[in-house]
Amino acid sequence: MKNLFFILRLLWAYVNNTIDTNGHFFYNQKSKPIINFWNSTSKFIIIYAQARQKRKIMNFENCFPIWDKLTEDQKSLIKNSLVEKHIAKKTIIHNGSNDCAGLFLIKSGQLRAYITSDEGREITLYRLFDFDICLFSASCMLNSIQFDIIIESEKDTDLWMIPADIYKKVMEESAAAANYTNELMASRFSDVMWLIEQIMWKSLDKRVAGFLLEESALNDTKELKITHEQIANHLGTHREVITRMLRYMQNEGLVRLSRGTVAILDEHGLESLRDS
Numbered sequence: 001m002k003n004l005f006f007i008l009r010l011l012w013a014y015v016n017n018t019i020d021t022n023g024h025f026f027y028n029q030k031s032k033p034i035i036n037f038w039n040s041t042s043k044f045i046i047i048y049a050q051a052r053q054k055r056k057i058m059n060f061e062n063c064f065p066i067w068d069k070l071t072e073d074q075k076s077l078i079k080n081s082l083v084e085k086h087i088a089k090k091t092i093i094h095n096g097s098n099d100c101a102g103l104f105l106i107k108s109g110q111l112r113a114y115i116t117s118d119e120g121r122e123i124t125l126y127r128l129f130d131f132d133i134c135l136f137s138a139s140c141m142l143n144s145i146q147f148d149i150i151i152e153s154e155k156d157t158d159l160w161m162i163p164a165d166i167y168k169k170v171m172e173e174s175a176a177a178a179n180y181t182n183e184l185m186a187s188r189f190s191d192v193m194w195l196i197e198q199i200m201w202k203s204l205d206k207r208v209a210g211f212l213l214e215e216s217a218l219n220d221t222k223e224l225k226i227t228h229e230q231i232a233n234h235l236g237t238h239r240e241v242i243t244r245m246l247r248y249m250q251n252e253g254l255v256r257l258s259r260g261t262v263a264i265l266d267e268h269g270l271e272s273l274r275d276s
Helices: 002-015 037-057 072-081 136-141 164-173 175-201 204-219 228-235 239-251 267-275
Strands: 083-087 092-095 102-108 111-116 122-128 150-153 157-163 255-258 261-264
Touching (some): 072 157, 072 164, 102 164, 122 175, 122 228, 136 164, 157 164, 175 204, 204 239, 204 261, 204 267, 228 239, 239 255
Antiparallel strands (some): 083 157, 092 150, 102 157, 111 150, 255 261
């Protein structure tokens, strides 16, 4: 029935010229249903197939890497306990080892994992994007975790959550789940080791240049809506230090600064600085 309504909505939208060839709906009050249906059938089928494929990809079963390696009982256990959540931007969804919601699988959005010092300074450990899995949000089932990680949404995020006790049960029964969890741990460890290398061996100007280029690529813009404080939090330093570094870059013609914005003027120059 849902598929029927979806087909009817697509058909109605296409006949009324309120859907484009990419499957995006829009409303045009002046549009009129004056099309040759038979000549448009093939295009409609393509749009419908693309929409169906997108919906299929977004199913949990197609996004969870080891789904096909689980038994039917394990699949049922996860499906019956699975929770879908929408997380607003700038929401802390995990706050230290005492907080143990479960395993997060990101449908869309962006999360940031970071730690804080006793003085309140922050440093970003890694980021998570579409179809990434957040393991440390279920840190209570990992006995080796001896430090507190905070996880915050950097963008509006939709995700699936497997409760920690459910995933722990599956992991105890399934060698595939246990092995995959170990792979995730190793991947995150590699992220942290890379960060330590950056801190130990790279000067701050190179790290700032690399961060600005990364932000530009992630947001697909050279006008970065970010404060000096936010950059400092990502890189684990003080705001005043970042301000001095950005002013130096502005004097060199690499960036332009304004309130709450860093505009990249010379991308190649930043790349040269990062890689020098």
